[in-house]
Amino acid sequence: APPGLKKNLLRTFENWTPDEFSKGSVARSQTLFVLAWFHAIIQERRKYIPQGWTKFYEFSQADLRAGYEIIHRLTERAARQ
Secondary structure, eight states: OOHHHHHHHHHHHHHSOHHHHHSSOHHHHHHHHHHHHHHHHHHHHGGGTTTSOSSOOOOOHHHHHHHHHHHHHHHHHHHHO
């Protein structure tokens, strides 16, 4: 993996507590991993503008938090049903 990809993934996992992965289902934990991986790929791709993207967009921690909140709400709702 490119060093930036690994660094971005590690940064995300350092910001999330182990409890964030252990609560809920295995599917929730897997979905959070995919979110972190996708966010890391997008962060890495920014280095290759204009080949990677046609225009610059700042994919930030706010986007990652928004994705986390969506996953959290969906899995909480699914657990109650």
